Structures are given as C-alpha cells and as structure tokens.
Amino acid sequence: xxxxxxxxxxxxxxxxxxxxxxxxxxxxxxxxxxxxxxxxxxxxxxxxxxxxxxxxxxxxxxxxxxxxxxxxxxxxxxxxxxxxxxxxxxxxxxxxxxxxxxxxxxxxxxxxxxxxxxxxxxxxxxxxxxxxxxxxxxxxxxxxxxxxxxxxxxxxxxxxxxxxxxxxxxxxxxxxxxxxxxxxxxxxxxxxxxxxxxxxxxxxxxxxxxxxxxxxxxxxxxxxxxxxxxx
Numbered sequence: 199x200x201x202x203x204x205x206x207x208x209x210x211x212x213x214x215x216x217x218x219x220x221x222x223x224x225x226x227x228x229x230x231x232x233x234x235x236x237x238x239x240x241x242x243x244x245x246x247x248x249x250x251x252x253x254x255x256x257x258x259x260x261x262x263x264x265x266x267x268x269x270x271x272x273x274x275x276x277x278x279x280x281x282x283x284x285x286x287x288x289x290x291x292x293x294x295x296x297x298x299x300x301x302x303x304x305x306x307x308x309x310x311x312x313x314x315x316x317x318x319x320x321x322x323x324x325x326x327x328x329x330x331x332x333x334x335x336x337x338x339x340x341x342x343x344x345x346x347x348x349x350x351x352x353x354x355x356x357x358x359x360x361x362x363x364x365x366x367x368x369x370x371x372x373x374x375x376x377x378x379x380x381x382x383x384x385x386x387x388x389x390x391x392x393x394x395x396x397x398x399x400x401x402x403x404x405x406x407x408x409x410x411x412x413x414x415x416x417x418x419x420x421x422x423x424x425x426x427x428x429x
Contacts, residue, residue, distance in 0.1 A: 199423040201405055206260065210267030213293060214309055219419055221315065222306040223409055224260040226253050226299055233262045233273045237280075257299050261286065264306050268293060285369055296366050303413055312420040314367025316359040320412050326354045334361075335379040337391055342382055352414075353382040359416035360404055364393060367402075367418045380404060388416070 201219045204211065214220045234242065238258050245251035259273075266273035269291065277289040286297065295308045301319030323329070327350075330342045338357055345353045360380035370377075377394040381387075388406040401422040409415050419425070 199403070199419065199421050199425050201417060201425055201427040203409070203427065203429045206263060209263060210270070213268045216310060217423065218309070219313060219417065219425075220308045221409075221415075221417065222260070222264050222308070224256075224304050224306070226256045226302050226304055228256060228260075231259060233259050235274075235278070238278075253299055253304075257297055257304050258286075260304060261295070261297055261306055264308065265293070265295070268308070281369060283369060285366070296363075298362075298366075298415075301413065303410065305409065305415060307417055309419060312367050314363040314365070314418045315415065316362035316366065317409070317413060317415045318355050318359050320351075320355065320414060323351065323354060326351060330354060330357070333375045334382075335376055335392070337379050338382055345383065349384060352384040355414045356380070356384050356388075356406055356416075357382040359414055360388060360390075360406060360418070363404065363416040363418040364390070364402065367420065390418075 199217050201221055204220055204222050206224055242251050242255050262273035262276050265276045278286050279289050280286055292310060293308060294311055294313050295306060296313055296315045297306050298315050298317040300317045305315050305317050307313045307315035330339055342353055357380055361375055361378050364378045365374060379392040381389040381391060388404040390402055390404050393402055400420050403419055403421050403425050405417045405425040407415055407427055
C-alpha cells in the first residue's frame with residue numbers, strides 16, 4: 199500500500215485508490231478563509247486562547263478544502279458531522295479520513311478504510327520518563343528503559359505518535375492507550391507489538407516518517423499490506 203504525500207496546491211485530485219493513502223500537508227499559519235459551518239464557528243469561539251482557536255480554524259478549513267476537492271463540491275457544502283469523541287466524519291460517502299496538527303503544521307490522511315494519523319513537533323519533553331510510565335504498556339516501558347540516552351526522546355515520540363495514530367483510527371481516546379503497544383526503537387522499522395482492537399477490526403499496519411525537519415508523524419491503517427511512502 200502506497201502513502202502519497204500531497205500539498206494543498208495539488209487540489210483537486212482523484213480519491214485514493216484501493217491500495218493508496220493520501221496524506222495532505224498544510225500550514226497552520228495560512229490565512230483562514232471562512233469556510234466553516236455555523237457549528238464549527240461556534241466551536242472555535244469556545245477557545246479562550248487565540249492560538250488554539252486559529253489552529254482549529256486553519257485545520258478545519260484545510261480539511262473542508264481537501265474533502266471538497268474529492269467530492270467536487272464547494273468546501274462549505276461538505277457534509278461533515280462530529281462523533282461524540284469530537285472526531286469529524288462525513289455523513290455520506292465512503293471516504294475515511296483523520297486530522298492532526300502540531301506546532302505550525304498539520305496533516306490530513308484520507309483512505310477508503312479506517313485510518314489514523316498523528317503529528318508531533320519535536321521539542322524537549324521534561325517528563326518523558328513519567329509519561330512513559332503512566333501511558334505506555336509494560337513492553338514499551340521496558341524497551342524505553344533499554345534505549346540509549348541519546349535515543350530516548352526519539353523513542354518517546356515514535357511511541358506516542360504510533361499509539362495516537364492507532365487509537366484515532368478506531369475512534370477511541372487516550373483512556374485506551376494501554377490497548378496498543380508499538381516498537382519504540384527509532385532504529386527499527388515501525389511495528390505494532392499488540393493492538394487489542396485488532397480482533398474486531400482486522401489487520402493493521404503502521405508507518406512512521408519525518409514529513410519535514412523538526413516533525414515526526416505516524417499513520418495507522420486497517421490493512422494487511424506493507425506500507426511505503428511516496429513524496
């Protein structure tokens with residue numbers, strides 16, 4: 199299965215084929231055109247701090263532009279609704295997608311099957327050891343302890359993005375973080391060690407990559423096929 203990286207200047211493109219995943223990169227500092235629905239504008243207004251509010255607006259604007267390009271309709275008319283956990287979904291059609299953003303960048307992954315994506319800007323994490331102890335599984339904690347000091351931060355982000363991508367793909371929150379275990383060692387290929395949702399959802403694959411310097415990303419997709427990326 200091929201992961202194809204795209205930017206908004208490529209719009210529109212045909213929907214991803216059976217063996218493709220599209221990952222769109224966008225900047226959060228782009229001027230926000232008002233393409234949002236009334237409910238999305240209301241949600242944005244609930245942010246008390248300017249920066250998160252503008253990030254939400256930029257991400258939802260990019261998502262509407264991308265989906266509108268696939269559907270051949272005005273981005274304002276994209277039939278989006280929100281699940282109880284806050285995840286946006288289409289009310290009609292078979293496209294599956296997921297959105298993430300961090301720092302000044304965002305990603306939208308689009309496929310014809312369940313897909314999840316997570317992006318993190320690399321930065322010092324003062325309590326990485328504590329977060330691993332709290333949110334990672336026993337296998338991950340042991341592997342993290344064995345990592346060389348100079349690889350611990352990269353290992354933390356490898357684990358965090360992989361777990362987030364898997365959990366977002368099945369629409370569950372961080373409270374179920376113990377239900378998935380991934381390989382933390384950045385020297386190894388991305389690998390799912392254990393995913394308790396797999397029995398009910400089929401086989402899954404995981405991809406980790408650097409969409410641009412200073413950022414790490416992970417993509418999870420319900421598929422038995424190996425993943426490769428085309429930039």
